[in-house]
Amino acid sequence: MTGYPVPASSRGIIALDENACTSCMLCARECPDWCIEIDSHKETVLEEGARPRVVHVLDRFAIDFGLCMWCGICIEACPFDALFWAPSYDHAATEPAGMVHERFDLRQWLSEVPPGTP
Amino acid sequence: MTWVADVTAARDAGAVFFDFLTAVDLEADGFEVVCRLWDPQARTEHLLRTRCTRTHARVPTLTGVFAGAAWHERAVADLFGIGFDGHDTVPLLLPASFEGHPLRKDFVLAAREARQWPGAKDPGESDADLAVPRRRRAKPLGTRDWSP
Ligand code: SF4
Numbered sequence: 001m002t003g004y005p006v007p008a009s010s011r012g013i014i015a016l017d018e019n020a021c022t023s024c025m026l027c028a029r030e031c032p033d034w035c036i037e038i039d040s041h042k043e044t045v046l047e048e049g050a051r052p053r054v055v056h057v058l059d060r061f062a063i064d065f066g067l068c069m070w071c072g073i074c075i076e077a078c079p080f081d082a083l084f085w086a087p088s089y090d091h092a093a094t095e096p097a098g099m100v101h102e103r104f105d106l107r108q109w110l111s112e113v114p115p116g117t118p
Numbered sequence: 119m120t121w122v123a124d125v126t127a128a129r130d131a132g133a134v135f136f137d138f139l140t141a142v143d144l145e146a147d148g149f150e151v152v153c154r155l156w157d158p159q160a161r162t163e164h165l166l167r168t169r170c171t172r173t174h175a176r177v178p179t180l181t182g183v184f185a186g187a188a189w190h191e192r193a194v195a196d197l198f199g200i201g202f203d204g205h206d207t208v209p210l211l212l213p214a215s216f217e218g219h220p221l222r223k224d225f226v227l228a229a230r231e232a233r234q235w236p237g238a239k240d241p242g243e244s245d246a247d248l249a250v251p252r253r254r255r256a257k258p259l260g261t262r263d264w265s266p
């Protein structure tokens with residue numbers, strides 16, 4: 001984050017904890033602006049002594065901040081605490097496509113989330 | 119007239135700052151009209167609500183209590199199609215030729231008809247999986263139900 005200092009609890013941008021995300025689609029369905037795009041696929045996990053398990057593996061997680069209205073509904077809707085507000089705010093772009101942030105960016109912002117954030 | 123009387127009483131009791139007036143579409147239960155007042159001395163907020171049905175979507179105007187309610191009532195008339203008795207609501211936000219009330223939940227949003235809803239995919243699916251027809255798929259608000 002650069003520029004003017006803001007409180008750590010600011011609603012600057014949305015961070016994603018990919019390890020916590022189960023690709024459940026709830027945030028994408030609850031988002032009033034349709035700005036969360038998620039792709040995932042199924043994989044079967046074989047573990048000794050256990051029956052085969054199907055898990056969802058995340059392929060794409062993108063938020064279009066050109067559409068987002070910072071309502072926070074996705075963060076509240078996530079049952080797995082995978083989405084958080086991060087204070088970073090200077091993400092202006094020169095064209096609309098630049099406002100779409102993929103999982104690489106969303107994951108990076110996780111380091112800015114203040115500790116103890118629900 | 120208890121709507122006007124209640125808002126007047128709250129104002130006279132100190133909630134002299136009219137913050138906003140809006141509405142909520144409760145679908146089969148009609149509409150709720152909500153008004154927020156602020157008491158600058160006590161530093162308390164007052165949220166007042168009234169209801170009307172869909173078939174008779176009208177409530178009394180608050181413009182006699184707060185002149186500033188006029189813009190809010192005009193916006194609510196545009197966006198929710200709610201009438202205000204005693205206030206001739208001139209369109210505020212929508213052109214006169216606009217048909218429908220876009221904040222009603224049964225209003226079909228044209229942009230949503232054209233775009234693929236990101237929530238249509240189930241966990242474990244990507245865009246390619248949407249090409250496979252399936253009987254039950256999650257449906258978004260603000261779109262037409264095309265199912266037979
Ligand atoms: S903050 Fe609101 S608009 Fe933005 S991605 Fe989340 S649910 Fe969608």
Ligand code: SF4
Binds near residue numbers: 028038078079080
């Ligand atoms: S609601 Fe949470 S767990 Fe589910 S897809 Fe969204 S971020 Fe992942």
